[in-house]
Amino acid sequence: MAKKPLVLKIKELKTSLGEIKDFEISIGRILEEPWKEEFGPTPFPSVSELRSWDLKLLERYKPFYMPFCDVCCLCTMGKCDLTKDKKGACGLTMPAQQSRIVLLACCIGAATHTAHARHLVDHLIKKYGRNYPIDVGGTSIEVEAPIIRLVCGIRPKILGDLEEVLDYVEKEIVKMLSATHTGQEGSFIDFESKVFHAGMLDHTAMEVADIAQISAYGFPKADPEAPLVEIGFGVIDKSKPTILVIGHNVPSAISIVDYLEDNGLRDKVEVCGICCTAHDLSRYDPKAKIVGPISWQLRFIRSGIPDLIVVDEQCIRADALTEAQKIKAPLIATSEKNCLGLPDRTKDQPGDVIKDLVDGRIPGALILDHDKVGEIAIKTALLVAPNRAKFKAIPDIQGVIEGAKKCRKCNECSRACPNNLPIPKAMEEASNGSLKSLADLLDLCIGCGRCESACPENLPIHSFMETASEKKLKEEKFKIRAGRGAIQDIEIRHVGSPIVLGEIPGVIAFVGCANYAKSGREVAEMADEFAKRNYIIVSSGCAAMSMAMYKNDEGKTIYEIYPGAFDAGCVANVGSCVSNSHIAGAAIKIASIFARRKLRGNYEEIADYILNRVGAVGVGWGAMSQKAASIASGFWRLGIPVIVGPHGIKYRRMLLGRRENEEDWYVYDARTGDKVYVGPAPEHLFYSAESKEEAMVMIPKLCMRPNDTTKGRAIKLTHYIDLHKRIYGTLPEDIHLFVRTLADIPITVKEEVLEILKEKNWKEGVIPDPTILPRLIRRRKE
């Protein structure tokens, strides 16, 4: 790109007007622009600039609110009862209050990724300089930052270029957050538009974070053959001092492996991680091991395997320090956002800090210098490990049996459990000597520990489950492909046509956290089912890890079975949470690289293209966090539907289409300007499935797009019909809404479908060049 500051300095100048000495003038920034593409209508958009696009989406996909709570308690005029059509003291209605909470969640999510990105960019600029080049895929990638190009209209070339992007994102997030103040926005539909805006900002920040770290740390650069790395409880070599890193922001973890390498200690210390820091560390150093997703925190810490715990930011248990103390492991906090009440020892001599940690004078320390973290963590772990002797916080089998005998069967644990697990029954069996049921529960457990907080006997129920599962946990040894990062331009060219024409039936992204209703196995099963069906499967974050933690009959994980390229029948792990930007980026690149739509500051047109042509669906089966909410909303604004698991209903608002409302499903034919009925494709923008089976029918349905060719639609319908028949035993009753011409009907079910069409008085339609933007109509009828 881009803009550079112009600084004019004059040491000494003598003219007829006088004499100037040490004169300096800075005139901000000038545009140095080698990018020839002309600007679209909305570079660096404020929310109002894309509002009309948002309203178009929201007109079709209307919010359905399911309030978590009847009241508002955000100001001192409240609490206000907003039940039914009551208004709060400020005049706000329940729909507005719900959308306001959704906006708050998305602002939290977007702010989290943005602060993460800002920290990374500042840190990397300090380490490598402003002029360090952005390189996410060498010659395989020309469009290095599709979201930034689309949203901001700039083409970042160096790390320093990312600062301007973050300036914009930060400014807009503050604006969105301010809209939630009492007496600001009052319309639910405008809150929803701001939700979309927060999501778009979130995706922009995620892209900043990931392209910065890929470039500077040399993570896999759009590599379909990124190395297979080890994941699972059982892959950790317990004979070595072990450092566990938890969180999302990787510089401290990298300083640990760098220090090990620099000092010839790499084989002497085990470094492993939980959550996205683990993803990113394994992208940097394939020898680093991944323990598992976010829900593995309690079980792994209590196992006593870690000798030292290093936390950075995001998705870390708030009681990590307490849990670390239980196993006598010191903890180092490394982020200003998560200081855990620890003394700031950043400026102290490493030796002094190490001594205090090893002697137990302090349970942990806050170290805000990443380079120091490496040295302190390793030296401390080496000294602590022999004394700890892997001291664990779980009882032995006899301890579980004796503990279980104290259980009152009061059900408080089940009632506190998000998944209502039948803990009392398992405890009863345990009290009689059988630990099998307790062991089975661990696979369904999200590791929240609420059962323990609720127990009137203070029984460590989660630890009991862990003891019961100890043997199984030791056998947890799997492979996951390290996060590949972006999708290559050449891959996009290769699959662009079959995706847009519908011949590759869809792109399914399994993303998000591990708040599963029935274990991560369901994600693995869904991914496997659709990979077999030749969908393009991409994964990221904790979902990517969960998918890796199950094996087929031949003992292979999903990443060993399917290739990592972005192609039909692949399973491509893009990486950590911030790598989700590459999934949105791939959809954008299909419009830009394959269809040659202008990208620069041209958000609305590209989103219109994706909504009508790119059969992509996001699945956040265990979505839990505010970040997951903002990630989803970034996809919605791009016209990409998102399905969440049963717990995702707690986001309290769905965006649902109504297939029977014919008027909602018309688009313009860009060739003629005619309004054409295209059926409910895609039917919903945000949808919570109650069960895996329901999701498996909804996924192929939401992959349908108005632009599908007859061949493509027939392929998509084949999968929809096949799964519908398998799970429900019938043909879909709405099949007539997705058949536009007779050529759309899959040949294998032609007779059955024709019968339904006859019943429904179906009439043949046309396949338009679809758009919902009147300005894209090329030739208007007089």
Add this chain to the structure above:
Amino acid sequence: MATTEPWQKAEIPGPTKAFVIPKPEVLVSLIKKANHPILIVGHEAAEASNNGKLIDYIVRIAKAGKIPVVASGPSFKEIKKSINVSLMPVVEIANRIVDSSWNGIDGLGSHDLALFIAIPYYVEWLILSGIKHFSNVKTVSLDRFYQPHATWSFPNLNFKDWIKSLDAIIKGLEEK
């Protein structure tokens, strides 16, 4: 002992909470008085742990009360073996129930009473909240645990008492 606490204790709704069904006869009367009730069945009815029993109860309730049934997930396939049933995910059916212009699952007009069963507790909790706030449709939870966002709900019951209540409802509905 029957209580009126939500089963999942943190699920505190607010000022408007469900009436506890004092005895099955009250529910029988509610159903009989309704102009156009609907029975909404979640995927848990088909779970192996229910051993087909719950499906059997659902079918009997629907038959006795002549109530149209809509089911989600694998429950649809199981119920279809016995009676006519519509298929619709619970978020979709709830989204339609709050729309007073919707013509009902059977095309015979909007529903004035919606009965829920076999939906995960927290999912049903939110579905009932949406209906409570944005419609005048009366709702009943037939599940074992107290659902505060319903209009009427059982208290938290043990399995035996719950089955006894369902039996009594069926008996009451079968009586003219």
